[in-house]
Amino acid sequence: MPETPEVGPPVVTPLRVVIGICLVAPFVAMLWVGSYAKTDPTFIGIPFFYWYQMLWVLISTALTMIAYKLWQHDQRSRRDAQGGAAK
Template identity: 45%
Template sequence: MKFLLALPFIGLLWVPFYNQETPALFGFPFFYWYQFLWVPLTSLLIWIVFKNGQGKGEE
């Protein structure tokens, strides 16, 4: 499950993928809202890995 922690790193590592203006969301270019989307997603992934580790007795 710890591999989930690599997803935000991989998702933000390849800048040419999200270095564009379209599609816009609420007036924000894709470049910005894509990065902002990773903030709650990363929190969710950390929580999932944490809960999974608790169930296995890891600290």
């Protein structure tokens, strides 16, 4: 019978909190419509309402990439810690 690794309860670490913040921030920014439902200031003739949302597309991409890289780092650290404890 093959051995299955023990799966413990989820662990909340500061790194995972940062990952969560990176993933939640765009939702909060976009759901809080009152903060950007205006026309001024304009940027190259584009009302604030539109360029703010387009800016968040870029910010969301960057935050998702950061969260992914941090998740990879977290998983690598956990795997190394489990491998080191088993030896």
